[in-house]
Amino acid sequence: xxxxxxxxxxxxxxxxxxxxxxxxxxxxxxxxxxxxxxxxxxxxxxxxxxxxxxxxxxxxxxxxxxxxxxxxxxxxxxxxxxxxxxxxxxxxxxxxxxxxxxxxxxxxxxxxxxxxxxxxxxxxxxxxxxxxxxxxxxxxxxxxxxxxxxxxxxxxxxxxxxxxxx
Amino acid sequence: xxxxxxxxxxxxxxxxxxxxxxxxxxxxxxxxxxxxxxxxxxxxxxxxxxxxxxxxxxxxxxxxxxxxxxxxxxxxxxxxxxxxxxxxxxxxxxxxxxx
Amino acid sequence: xxxxxxxxxxxxxxxxxxxxxxxxxxxxxxxxxxxxxxxxxxxxxxxxxxxxxxxxxxxxxxxxxxxxxxxxxxxxxxxxxxxxxxxxxxxxxxxxxxxxxxxxxxxxxxxxxxxxxxxxxxxxxxxxxxxxxxxxxxxxxxxxxxxxxxxxxxxxxxxxxxxxxxxxxxxxxxxxxxxxxxxxxxxxxxxxxxxxxxxxxxxxxxxxxxxxxxxxxxxxxxxxxxxxxxxxxxxxxxxxxxxxxxxxxxxxxxxxxxxxxxxxxxxxxxxxxxxxxxxxxxxxxxxxxxxxxxxxxxxxxxxxxxxxxxxxxxxxxxxxxxxxxxxxxxxxxxxxxxxxxxxxxxxxxxxxxxxxxxxxxxxxxxxxxxxxxxxxxxxxxxxxxxxxxxxxxxxxxxxxxxxxxxxxxxxxxxxxxxxxxxxxxxxxxxxxxxxxxxxxxxxxxxxxxxxxxxxxxxxxxxxxxxxxxxxxxxxxxxxxxxxxxxxxxxxxxxxxxxxxxxxxxxxxxxxxxxxxxxxxxxxxxxxxxxxxxxxxxxxxxxxxxxxxxxxxxxxxxxxxxxxxxxxxxxxxxxxxxxxxxxxxxxxxxxxxxxxxxxxxxxxxxxxxxxxxxxxxxxxxxxxxxxxxxxxxxxxxxxxxxxxxxxxxxxxxxxxxxxxxxxxxxxxxxxxxxxxxxxxxxxxxxxxxxxxxxxx
Numbered sequence: 009x010x011x012x013x014x015x016x017x018x019x020x021x022x023x024x025x026x027x028x029x030x031x032x033x034x035x036x037x038x039x040x041x042x043x044x045x046x047x048x049x050x051x052x053x054x055x056x057x058x059x060x061x062x063x064x065x066x067x068x069x070x071x072x073x074x075x076x077x078x079x080x081x082x083x084x085x086x087x088x089x090x091x092x093x094x095x096x097x098x099x100x101x102x103x104x105x106x107x108x109x110x111x112x113x114x115x116x117x118x119x120x121x122x123x124x125x126x127x128x129x130x131x132x133x134x135x136x137x138x139x140x141x142x143x144x145x146x147x148x149x150x151x152x153x154x155x156x157x158x159x160x161x162x163x164x165x166x167x168x169x170x171x172x173x174x
Numbered sequence: 175x176x177x178x179x180x181x182x183x184x185x186x187x188x189x190x191x192x193x194x195x196x197x198x199x200x201x202x203x204x205x206x207x208x209x210x211x212x213x214x215x216x217x218x219x220x221x222x223x224x225x226x227x228x229x230x231x232x233x234x235x236x237x238x239x240x241x242x243x244x245x246x247x248x249x250x251x252x253x254x255x256x257x258x259x260x261x262x263x264x265x266x267x268x269x270x271x272x273x
Numbered sequence: 274x275x276x277x278x279x280x281x282x283x284x285x286x287x288x289x290x291x292x293x294x295x296x297x298x299x300x301x302x303x304x305x306x307x308x309x310x311x312x313x314x315x316x317x318x319x320x321x322x323x324x325x326x327x328x329x330x331x332x333x334x335x336x337x338x339x340x341x342x343x344x345x346x347x348x349x350x351x352x353x354x355x356x357x358x359x360x361x362x363x364x365x366x367x368x369x370x371x372x373x374x375x376x377x378x379x380x381x382x383x384x385x386x387x388x389x390x391x392x393x394x395x396x397x398x399x400x401x402x403x404x405x406x407x408x409x410x411x412x413x414x415x416x417x418x419x420x421x422x423x424x425x426x427x428x429x430x431x432x433x434x435x436x437x438x439x440x441x442x443x444x445x446x447x448x449x450x451x452x453x454x455x456x457x458x459x460x461x462x463x464x465x466x467x468x469x470x471x472x473x474x475x476x477x478x479x480x481x482x483x484x485x486x487x488x489x490x491x492x493x494x495x496x497x498x499x500x501x502x503x504x505x506x507x508x509x510x511x512x513x514x515x516x517x518x519x520x521x522x523x524x525x526x527x528x529x530x531x532x533x534x535x536x537x538x539x540x541x542x543x544x545x546x547x548x549x550x551x552x553x554x555x556x557x558x559x560x561x562x563x564x565x566x567x568x569x570x571x572x573x574x575x576x577x578x579x580x581x582x583x584x585x586x587x588x589x590x591x592x593x594x595x596x597x598x599x600x601x602x603x604x605x606x607x608x609x610x611x612x613x614x615x616x617x618x619x620x621x622x623x624x625x626x627x628x629x630x631x632x633x634x635x636x637x638x639x640x641x642x643x644x645x646x647x648x649x650x651x652x653x654x655x656x657x658x659x660x661x662x663x664x665x666x667x668x669x670x671x672x673x674x675x676x677x678x679x680x681x682x683x684x685x686x687x688x689x690x691x692x693x694x695x696x697x698x699x700x701x702x703x704x705x706x707x708x709x710x711x712x713x714x715x716x717x718x719x720x721x722x723x724x725x726x727x728x729x730x731x732x733x734x735x736x737x738x739x740x741x742x743x744x745x746x747x748x749x750x751x752x753x754x755x756x757x758x759x760x761x762x763x764x765x766x767x768x769x770x771x772x773x774x775x776x777x778x779x780x781x782x783x784x785x786x787x788x789x790x791x792x793x794x795x796x797x798x799x800x801x802x803x804x805x806x807x808x809x810x811x812x813x814x815x816x817x818x819x820x821x822x823x824x825x826x827x828x829x830x831x832x833x834x835x836x837x838x839x840x841x842x843x844x845x846x847x848x849x850x851x852x853x854x855x856x857x858x859x860x861x862x863x864x865x866x867x868x869x870x871x872x873x874x875x876x877x878x879x880x881x882x883x884x885x886x887x888x889x890x891x892x893x894x895x896x897x898x899x900x901x902x903x904x905x906x907x908x909x910x911x912x913x914x915x916x917x918x919x920x921x922x923x924x925x926x927x928x929x930x931x932x933x934x935x936x937x938x939x940x941x942x943x944x945x946x947x948x949x950x951x952x953x954x955x956x957x958x959x960x961x962x963x964x965x966x967x968x
Contacts, residue, residue, distance in 0.1 A: 012175055020183050027187055027210055031194030036203060043206050046187070050213045053180070054235075057224040062232045062239075066216070069239055074209065074246050081202045081250040085263040096197050097266055097946050103196030106950060109957045111189025117964055118181040125177040127225045136229060144229045145236070156240050163244035170251035196950050269943035 012056060019056075023049035034095055040078050047071050057127070060135040180221035187214035201253035201263045205246060212242045274320040275328070275361040278379040281317050281389060282428035284310045285396075289421035296414035301404075307417040308400045311424055315393035321386045329383070329794050332358045357798045360385070362504060364434045372499045378434035380503050383795035384572055384641065388431040391648045394774075395561040396424045398652065398767040403553045405763035406659055416456060420557070423449035427562050431569065435501035436485045439570065443481065443534065446563045447474050453558060454550035466549040473543035477533015481570075484526030488574065491515045491523060503573055507800035510576035524581025527570065528592055535567030536622045537629055538599045542865050544622055545606075548614040548670075552659030555614060560621050560655050561648035568628040572641050575632065579802045584635045587720025596630025597727040599623065604734035608741065609858045612670045613658045616742045620697065621651055623731060630728065631712040634721040637804045639711030642782050642791050646704035649778050650696040653771035657690040660760040660768060661746065667755030672745040675753035679746060682757035685765045687747050689772040694743055696775040698736040698821050701814070704779035710814050711782065714807035729817055736821040740828035 022045065029042035047070045054063035145153050187210055194207025216235045223231020253263060260267045274280070288310030296303025364378025379385075400420060407416055426449060430442025448471075455467030488506045493499045494516065495509035509515055531537065536544040547559050558564070571578060571592070582590040603623030610616045624647050631640030662668055665683055666675035680687040696703035699710070709732065716725035751757065759765065782791040792806050857863070940951075 016175065016179060020179070023183070024186055024190070027190040030203075030206055030210060031190055031197065036200060039203055039206060043209065046210060047213065050217055053183075053217055054220055056175075057180070057220050059220045059223065059232050059235070062216075062220060062235050065236060065239060069243055070209070070213075074243055077246055077250055078202060078206060081205075081253060084254055085200075085202060085257040095199050095203060097199045099946055099950055100197045102950055102954075103193050103946075106196060106953045106957055107189045107193035109961070110192050110953060111185060113957055113960050113964060114185035114188060115182055117960075118185055119178055120964075122178050122181060125225060127175045127177050127180075127221070129175075129224075131227075136232060140229050141232055141236075144233045148230070149233050149237075152237060156237055160240060160244050163248050167247040167251040170248070171254050192953055196946060196953060199946075265945050268945055271941070271943035 016053070016056060019049050019052050023053075036082050036095065037079070039095075040075060040082065043078070044071055044075055047075070055135070058129065058132060058135040061138045061141050177221060177225050180217060184214040184217040184221070187211075187217070199264050199266060201256060201265050202250070204265065205249045205253070208249075209242060209246065212238060274317055275324045275381045276363060278321060278361070278381045278385075278389075278432050279363070281314050281321070281393075282425050282432060284314045284317070284425075285421045285428065286425035289418055289425055292414060292418040292421055296418060303414045304400070304404050304417050307421045308397065308404075310421060311393055311397045311400055314424070314428065315390070315397050318386065318389035318393045321381065322390060325381070325383055325386045326794055328361075329358050358382070359799050360504065360797070362434055362502075364502075372493075374500065375437060376435055376502070377438050379432040380434040381432065382797055382799075384569075384797065385432055387641070387645060387791075387795050388569060389428065391645060392424065392427050392431060392562050395557055395648055395652050396420070396427075398656070398770060399553045399557040402556075402656055402659070402764055402767045403551075405761045406553055406663055407551060412456065416453075416551070419449055419452050419456075420553075423453065423558065423563075427566070430566055433503070435503060436488050436506060436574065437501040439503075439573070440481060440485050443530075443566060443570075444478070446558070446566060447471060447478070447534075450474075450547070450558050450563055453554040454547050456551055456554065457549075460549075463549045466543075466546040470543040470547045473540050474533045477530045477540050480526040480529025480533070482530075484523055484530060487519065487523040487526060488577065491519060491577070494519065504800055506574050507576040507797075510574070510580050511800060511802060515580075520577065520581035522581075524578045525591065527574065527577065528595070531567035531571055531629060532595060533567075534570075535564050535625045535629065536599075537567075537595050537626060538602055539864065541599065541603070541622045542861065542868060545615050545618040545861075548612070548618050552614065552655060552662065555618075556652045556655035556659070559618065560651040564621065564625060565628070565644050565648070568625065568632070568640060568644050571629065571632045572637060572644075575637055575804075576800060576802055578632065579635075579804075582633070584633065585719075585802070589721075589723070590633055593630050593633025593721060593724050596626045596628070596633050597724050599626030600630060600727060600731040601626075601734070604731055604738065605858060606861060607734075607738040609855065611673045613661070613672050613676070613742060613746060614655070614670045616672075616738065617651070617654050617658060620654075620735065620738070623735065624651065624697070627709065627712060627728065627731065630724055631715070634712070634716040634724050635719045635804050636712045636715030636807070638782070638791050638796055638806060639708060639715050641795060642711055643705075643708035645781070645791075646696070646708045646775070646778050649771050650693040650703075650705060650775040653689060653693040653768060653775055654697065656764070656768055656771065657686050657693060660686045660764045663764060664760040665755065665757040666753045669753065672742065673752070675755075676746045676751075677749040677753070678751045679757055680748065682751075683759045685759055685768060689765075689768040690747070691743065692772045692775055694739040696779075698739055698825065699732050699817060700821060701818050702779065702783075704775050704777075706814075706818065707779035707783050710809075710817065711807060713817060714810045714813055715805055717810065717813060718807050719805050725813075729820060732817050733820050733824045736824040737828045740825050744829070 026042045026045035026049065030039050030046065033039050033042060047066065051063045051066040051071075054060075054066060191207045191210030191214065194210060195204055198204050198207060216238050219231045219235045219238065221231075223229065223235070256265075256268060257263045285307070288306045292303040292306050296306065299306070360380055360382030362378065362380045364376040366374055366376050368375040400417070403416065403420070407413055410416060423446060426442050426445035428442075430439055430446060433439035433442055451467045451471040454470055455464045458464045458467075485501065488509075489499055489501050492502070492505045492509045495512045495514040496505065498505075500506075510520060533540045544559060544564070548555055550559075578584060578592060582592055584590060584592070600623050603619045603621075603626055607616050607619035607623065610619065624643070628640045628643050628647070631637075631643060658670065661676065661679060661683065662670055665679045665686070669675040692703070696705040699705045709728070713725050713728045716722070716728060782789055789806070796804070
């Protein structure tokens with residue numbers, strides 16, 4: 009228990025720091041890299057929460073595909089690689105206030121609602137079996153699964169159409 | 175493990191992502207901030223799934239990840255188009271709706 | 274038909290509308306519509322006569338008066354007792370407001386049916402006559418439409434149930450007269466004549482209007498209810514419950530109307546000028562029907578006059594006086610006319626004077642009978658004049674210049690004209706004799722001896738001027754430019770018919786032979802005073818006929834034998850008084866000069882100028898001042914109110930709106946980050962709100 013807690017706290021601090029880095033750094037590529045840290049941290053948290061399959065899917069898809077997409081995007085839009093143009097717009101203060109308020113709001117709500125709940129791992133023998141996840145997807149949630157597939161297809165076609173040079 | 179620490183962490187990540195969406199000028203960076211927010215959501219889902227011992231939470235987390243990927247694809251396509259038309263990825267330049 | 278008498282005016286009214294709408298397109302220009310309608314109206318009128326006669330007879334036998342009543346009083350001179358035969362009255366109320374009840378309807382009695390026959394007969398004759406006389410006229414169809422309208426209006430007047438309806442008919446016939454006199458309005462004298470006719474009768478109509486209103490007042494005074502009904506008026510007049518002054522004033526006002534319409538002195542001046550209209554019009558309107566509307570009025574509401582002028586008491590009264598004066602001046606003027614129609618016009622004035630005088634001396638039957646006979650022979654004379662103009666004198670009416678010796682060329686016209694003249698002169702046994710004699714006898718036997726003498730003098734004059742007229746037209750040598758020939762049958766036919774009527778009509782009330790149809794059937798028996806039915810005075814008859822024949826003889830001698838006046842020839846050149854007298858007559862007693870130059874010009878000149886000055890200085894001055902004031906007020910309003918206050922307010926409002934808009938515009942920056950910020954901020958606020966509420 010103590011080991012999990014410590015792991016959690018360490019990961020939490022790293023993640024938050026990296027997140028702040030994403031939104032505050034002046035270098036776009038650095039921001040992307042900070043994002044990788046955050047995503048990895050999330051994956052680690054998933055493992056802590058005994059969701060192995062989800063964790064590896066996270067790594068594969070997010071870090072493996074999404075971040076690459078971002079890097080391609082950065083390249084194609086020729087974003088400045090150096091600290092020449094500031095990357096923030098002029099509403100940083102109101103944004104900070106709004107985001108801060110949002111954060112406070114959420115934290116208070118969460119603490120108020122779920123104070124004292126514990127995640128109990130004692131009854132589990134290991135991480136959630138992938139078979140269980142698979143069964144859930146293809147039995148209970150097969151319709152959403154299909155819908156999401158169609159959504160992916162649409163997004164794919166949409167992205168191609170939008171990005172075509174003609 | 176207390177549930178709240180995960181939830182609070184997710185909340186903080188969400189807030190930071192929100193700040194990024196509002197404060198960043200580059201369209202790609204805005205998309206990255208959106209990813210932050212989505213990740214916060216997935217963390218929430220999985221935490222609840224563990225607490226409730228329900229696999230549905232993880233299934234939803236998978237869906238969220240999929241949708242996030244799709245959204246990034248389309249989003250970047252849009253940013254690309256914007257860049258082609260406006261010669262800059264700067265979202266401040268998109269003010270054609272100005273009244 | 275007595276109950277449905279409204280049909281009789283309705284028929285020509287319908288033909289008026291029909292001719293107006295379709296006349297032009299029909300063969301014959303719509304004349305046959307008019308002829309048909311009037312013929313039908315005549316048929317209906319004859320039916321009414323028959324029904325009325327039956328009604329009177331039934332009433333008489335009911336009351337057991339037997340043969341004495343049926344055959345009149347014969348030569349013995351006793352007044353017959355007539356059974357009271359109520360007239361047939363039907364009316365509908367067309368307007369009602371409190372005590373004022375206005376009705377329209379029919380009042381049929383002996384007088385009514387007699388008038389119906391007279392009007393329809395003359396109208397029919399004139400309709401037929403006009404097919405030839407007005408042939409080829411530009412406005413042939415409208416002429417017939419106007420004739421139909423006139424006939425309908427006259428019939429409406431005759432059957433009127435109340436004095437207001439009578440007034441309506443009166444005005445309508447005045448309008449038709451105006452229209453028809455001015456039929457050839459391209460010539461200015463014709464329109465002048467039409468206007469003169471209309472305005473002169475209008476002057477009289479003032480009296481009529483006041484009189485009609487006063488009859489209503491009379492009825493109210495007598496019965497407490499307000500009504501214009503003729504029956505009610507007559508009953509009220511005789512009831513003794515109406516004040517004497519009111520009666521006299523009413524009678525005087527109505528008399529004024531009669532003077533205007535029936536061409537009595539001093540409002541007679543329009544009649545001779547009205548001869549500018551076509552001759553059929555003169556025959557119908559200005560001889561037989563319209564001008565007798567006044568006499569008819571007098572006969573219809575006779576009790577008002579009887580009581581108002583105290584006719585029973587003899588001596589002198591306004592009605593008789595007016596009539597008597599008219600007889601003489603009309604006859605005198607007829608002597609100096611060269612236009613044959615003008616002779617006949619003055620003759621009509623004179624004969625109308627007989628009728629009015631007759632009413633004034635209490636000779637109700639005589640006056641009405643004279644109306645009856647006069648219609649026939651006067652219409653005959655006018656149509657004869659028209660025949661002469663049409664075929665003899667090449668459309669001229671000047672006896673001196675264009676006529677003469679026509680008896681050889683136009684025999685039918687000559688003989689019928691002669692018969693008409695003799696009837697007019699009152700020669701036994703033609704129609705005019707009986708009616709004139711009736712008036713004279715009544716005058717003599719009722720204490721109006723003076724008027725009887727005037728009547729006899731009038732008869733002498735009538736005979737004389739008609740002789741002159743006949744001589745100038747039919748004897749001597751032809752002085753005209755045309756080729757005289759007899760007129761077509763459409764013209765001569767009516768002449769013959771009317772001549773026959775002039776001969777026999779008198780026998781309807783030939784007192785000498787004991788025939789008194791007028792007394793029996795025409796004289797009203799309900800709401801009517803006891804008028805004198807005169808005994809037939811043989812002496813009087815002999816005197817009047819003898820004097821008439823004598824005057825004819827003298828005139829014939831002077832003209833025929835001694836070729837134009839004999840010893841009197843050139844009298845006006847030699848003798849100043851004679852010349853003065855002649856000039857006086859030729860200028861129509863300078864009455865026209867008085868009216869036109871004196872009264873009208875006097876009003877037109879100074880009064881008009883004064884009115885103009887008033888208008889310019891005072892009224893225009895006021896108007897201009899008001900205008901200027903308004904302009905100044907306008908300028909002030911503009912500067913201070915409009916620009917100062919209103920504009921300032923509006924501009925201020927506009928500026929503020931602009932400023933507000935400027936502020937609000939910032940929301941629509943078009944910038945995505947701004948929008949995103951707004952969304953998040955909104956969400957935060959909502960969420961905070963929800964959380965706080967929960968807490």
